[in-house]
Amino acid sequence: DGGITQSPKYLFRKEGQNVTLSCEQNLNHDAMYWYRQDPGQGLRLIYYSQIVNDFQKGDIAEGYSVSREKKESFPLTVTSAQKNPTAFYLCASSIDWDRGNEQFFGPGTRLTVL
Amino acid sequence: RKEVEQDPGPFNVPEGATVAFNCTYSNSASQSFFWYRQDCRKEPKLLMSVYSSGNEDGRFTAQLNRASQYISLLIRDSKLSDSATYLCVVNILTGGGNKLTFGTGTQLKVEL
Numbered sequence: 001d002g003g004i005t006q007s008p009k010y011l012f013r014k015e016g017q018n019v020t021l022s023c024e025q026n027l028n029h030d031a032m033y034w035y036r037q038d039p040g041q042g043l044r045l046i047y048y049s050q051i052v053n054d055f056q057k058g059d060i061a062e063g064y065s066v067s068r069e070k071k072e073s074f075p076l077t078v079t080s081a082q083k084n085p086t087a088f089y090l091c092a093s094s095i096d097w098d099r100g101n102e103q104f105f106g107p108g109t110r111l112t113v114l
Numbered sequence: 115r116k117e118v119e120q121d122p123g124p125f126n127v128p129e130g131a132t133v134a135f136n137c138t139y140s141n142s143a144s145q146s147f148f149w150y151r152q153d154c155r156k157e158p159k160l161l162m163s164v165y166s167s168g169n170e171d172g173r174f175t176a177q178l179n180r181a182s183q184y185i186s187l188l189i190r191d192s193k194l195s196d197s198a199t200y201l202c203v204v205n206i207l208t209g210g211g212n213k214l215t216f217g218t219g220t221q222l223k224v225e226l
Binding site: 035040041042043045088090097098099100101102103104105106107108110 | 118122145146148155156157158159160163201205212213214215216217218219
């Protein structure tokens with residue numbers, strides 16, 4: 001089955017620790033995205049990647065880092081510099097970046113900082 | 115003004131009712147419009163794209179009004195399973211290309 005997978009589903013972290021969230025897609029999509037969702041707020045774009053070996057900051061990139069070494073994979077690292085990391089993190093992909101095509105989402109990772 | 119605005123609801127309707135949601139957007143140059151559905155603690159899923167001529171998919175009808183810069187979603191014969199949050203999504207032109215911007219969602223509760 002084609003789709004997007006994220007792991008883990010739930011993640012608990014102590015303050016001061018970095019943590020990496022996994023995102024894999026087998027849809028052969030060029031573009032991938034990371035969003036954060038907080039209660040009562042819309043999705044906010046953290047980072048996006050138009051193509052392999054390229055990525056750009058979104059609206060709230062501070063305290064986060066990404067890599068795109070393979071087309072299928074776009075991991076997100078939440079660093080200790082992120083002030084309020086507890087949130088629902090969603091990875092998405094689309095055929096391309098520059099034509100406003102629909103995005104498809106993975107099941108998400110709920111991160112809780114203890 | 116927010117780039118994409120929706121009434122947060124909740125809309126509480128009886129089963130079988132017809133319900134409509136509106137969403138306004140600020141960028142007149144936006145080209146792509148979508149409705150997504152998000153169940154509690156789940157990821158958003160594409161419900162339907164919105165085309166200039168309007169489009170229908172079973173009990174769901176989407177309309178676009180470019181002059182007034184809003185899109186709408188009509189749900190006929192509501193089912194209990196329609197209970198969810200509906201996200202309005204609009205593409206916004208940026209210097210680097212198109213960016214999808216998500217509204218905060220409208221919550222629908224269908225009751226017996």
